[in-house]
Amino acid sequence: MQNKNSSLRDEIIRISGTNPRKCMLCGKCSATCPAFDGMDYAPHQFVNMIENGNIEPLLNSKSIYQCLSCFACLERCPRTVEPAKLIEAVRLSVIRKQGANHLKPDNIPALLDEDLPQQAIVSAMRKYNK
């Protein structure tokens, strides 16, 4: 589909290293996703919407911060579409923009508790910020 988003679409597919056309619409990604309840767009919608260039809604979705790369969809996808990689690519294309960091360092102290492993902060910073 040729539209204004086709270059963004191609870029997302390129950096994800996956091929959304292999998707056969089985929905196993959304069936397996542990973060599904917090998502406004489900993993299977990411695959389909990216393939169709309908990316705008995904850029503003909550889902990109809900996916924790647990790789369940990636492992269980029968077609090796690996939706987690597509979601990651969308997230990166958002947070790489100026001022688009999702987690502000100033907010972190409020989130801490005594036992929180520091890897939680490290991981979140890496996933939510450029």
Place this chain on the structure above:
Amino acid sequence: MQINGEFKPLIVAFCCNWCSYAGADLAGNNRLAYPENVKIIKVPCSCRVNPMFILRAFQRGADGVIICGCHPGDCHYTSGNYYTRRRMSLLFSMLNFLGIEKERTRVEWVSAAEGAKFAATMNEFTEAVAALGENKRLEDLRCKR
């Protein structure tokens, strides 16, 4: 080959009996024209084409050689066209090294239903060879009339 001062490339086409020769017949049935200088030799399978035949054709003054076989997976002998593909990709790159341009040689899959493809392939191939001019590299001068 020069005809009335105009260069008409001589093309030798090896066609497998089961798909491509039938495809050529179909081109005839449908009256799909292609140049007269395309001459077809029937072989049972594209894998019957010995590299020697191709060298011989170039030696004797052919300007281009094309091998037509069944589509991959459709070979009457199961795997013959796969042999062809491997052998010819080696041979053609070697010929290219010797100065017989890659455009003068070709392997094409033509099924018995693809009369139109056969004619189109021959037209296009002849044009490509014509653009290169006469084959001089391997031509054996002793064979010149």
Place this chain on the structure above:
Amino acid sequence: MKVTYFPGCTLRTKAKDLDKYARKCAEILDVTLEEPDDWQCCGGVFTTSRDEIATKLSSVRALKAASDKNQPLVTVCSTCHNVIKQTNYAMQNDEEFSSRVNNYLSKEENYDGSAKVLHYLELLRDTVGFDKVKEKVVKPLEGKKIAAYYGCLLLRPGKVMQMDDPENPTIMEDLIRALGAEAVVTPYRNECCGSYISLENPESCTKRSTKITKNVETYGADMILTACPMCKYNLEKYGSGVPVVYLTELLAEAFGVKEDENAK
């Protein structure tokens, strides 16, 4: 037997036990853990995008350190293991990626993908052998019913981690049995606990962790075994109260080298 050992950030702070007992037990098993002088944090998560280069350099440097010594690179933390193994896989299999990484690094630092990454569990199973582990047990954990919890990152992606069957693993269960305890197989052992979502969305984390621990309870397990500080934190804080122990802690207990908590 000497190996390069990458502890990772959390093992220096909140998960000191995981680190301490890993070292102690390795000693008992005649494995020397050699820590590189200047390792850096792996970053906590592997970014799958092929154009993420800078975030993977610390892993590559650790891999390079191990490959220079011709040693396997051993980690205990599931997260470090996942990040480093995936980075290594990309260095071995994605030519474009590896050449871009090496362009970032100085010539002497260039890395060819030759290191082997092992999780502590793999070290126990493949290099030491569970038989030898069994021999060293002085206090068999008889009567304990332990549910192994793999979490998301230890086994996945299966193609990359190559550690065990990602859906039907046995490596932790085999270890539990080698230590004399009873292994309880539970279905959510390879589901995600919620990881760092606990920062932003504790409710989601509670839901997930409780689902896992409640399920473990129905199987009558006394405790949950994990290799990951994040899993331990989430399952303990947001779960339903089943105790969670590190695998090295359990190992130390069976080897009789665990310090008395009360003596501290």
Place this chain on the structure above:
Amino acid sequence: MQRIGVFVCWCGSNIAGTVDVKAVAEALKNEPGVVFSTDYQYMCSQAGQDIIKNAIKEHNLSGIVVCSCSPRMHEQTFRKTAQAAGLNPYMVEISNIREQCSWVHKDMEKGTEKAIILGKAAIAKVNLNAPLTPGESPVTKRALVIGGGIAGIQTALDIADAGFPVDIVETKPTIGGKMAQLDKTFPTLDCAACILTPKMVDAGQSDKIRIFSYSEVSQVKGFVGNFDVTIKKKARYVKEDLCTGCGLCTEKCPQKKVPNEFNLGMDNRRAIYIPFAQAVPKVATIDADYCTMLKSGKCGVCSKVCTAGAIDYTQKDEYIEEKYGAIVVATGYNPISMDKFDEYAYNQSKDVITSLEFERLTNAAGPTAGKLLRPSDNKHPHTIVFVQCVGSRCANCAEKGKEYCSKICCMYTAKHAMLTRDKYPDTDVYVFYIDVRTPGKSFDEFYRRAVEEYGVHYIKGMVGKIAPEGDVLKVQASDLINNKQIHIDADLVVLAAAIEPDKSARPLATMLTASMDTNDFFTEAHPKLRPVESPTAGVFLSGACQGPKDIPETVAQAGAAASKVIGLLAKDKLMGNPCVAHSNELMCNGCSSCERVCPYGAITYSDKEFRMPDRTVAIRRVASVNEAVCQGCGACTVACPSGAMDLKGFANNQIVAEVDAICK
């Protein structure tokens, strides 16, 4: 030197309109070897053929060239004409000046010129032609069917019906295969046993059919019409001729804890057993892995209770050699292992079962006597979830499933769901599907009935995780129509496992030199036009060994394979294609290149004695071609580095002569 006649056909105006046929005949008159040249309006007509016959006799021709339409049209006609006049039919060459000249060119001058060149090429070839005689080989009038499922049984019955003897080789102690394990069959819901067992009895009682049960094919030699096959009859420790099938031994055997493979391990059998009541042959078999007598020498109960004296603990494997004219492969399929799909918890819960296990659970002769009780606690399940496409349509096929669609699952799942709702209206039945594929007669109507009349919940989506918890199975799945993740507490989950060819197929294919695809399904000689023949002559395919198939298709293919076998066995002699490869033993250097490229296994190497120029005798390893097996593709002629291998009818020098004639 040949004496060649040239016959140029006008084909009315088809050729003569664009080619000056008289000029062609005139020009070809002066080619080397040509002693006669003429033209005629319709060469293929009786009058035209008479011209050819007369010329052959009158001019004592040794070869002819007909410049006419495509050889695909009339080569056979003119070969017969030549033969009628006493000329070897392979001394005829056709120059195609219609399809490949007059019909594709418009210019008379250029067309004529091309026709002359094509004629010259044909003449150059005929000059080098040699008379060829097709090889003859006798046909052994007996067929072998490998596999005794519905495919093998139907093929054997059809062949026997035509009066030819058939042997069935079956690895299990009884014939019947997968169909014997099924409960009802879609889309008509007749009971599988009711339609299968009469056929099994027919096969068992036919005087034309021999059944080698508990046996395997261990070696195949020879070629079409003349296969030499060794069959290994595994020791069953029971004399088949004495056993009456009374079953007393299977009741008295003290070893009761043997997993019953016929019920897929869901109950136990004895160490001496008859797989099921209608087994054919109805003969007991001792399972050596479990029999105490065979393992420790202590027991002998079966021997004591057997009034027929059929038990023989000393029985050994027996090898039988037999000759066959044709071989039919009917090795069938199996569901794939669910080990790699443990997100569905197949290995964690007894209540997650495969569809074949579900068949046994609903079968009146199954472990629950037909009552739908779940395996863990024998309770009636109230919520059942069916998962389709488990392992089918997987792109990551190397590690996990299969790339193809298993074809039968949509229909049997609809059947299971419908039958469950019919018998137990108090159950909720969910089917998770990716696509419902029902292309078959009355198939879609059947599936719609399951939905519309029986209220089966079909949900477009997939199951992602199953977690056994207490006595329920927590099913987490997607509902794509509603964009939801749904959670169902199920009592029983049924997995529609992908099917794969039987493991015995691959070694068998090697023995038969029959080709297979990457999934280990046998390849057919042509996917559309020769669907029941293997590319290896004399080997035929029946049933799911060629690809996933349901029962109607299997039976249709079984009949088709039988008709091909009958067509072969009805011949007394097989006439080969004389255009086959042959090796010049003096030139052969024994390198094996030809053997390796031959798709048919037609080339063998042997040591032969040769008299050398210095009068000594040397032993050299040389290739020889089995003319009955060779199909004449010519792959070997190109692989041969010494030029020893050549193809009759398309010899190296013949093709070179054509090239020369064209390029001159």
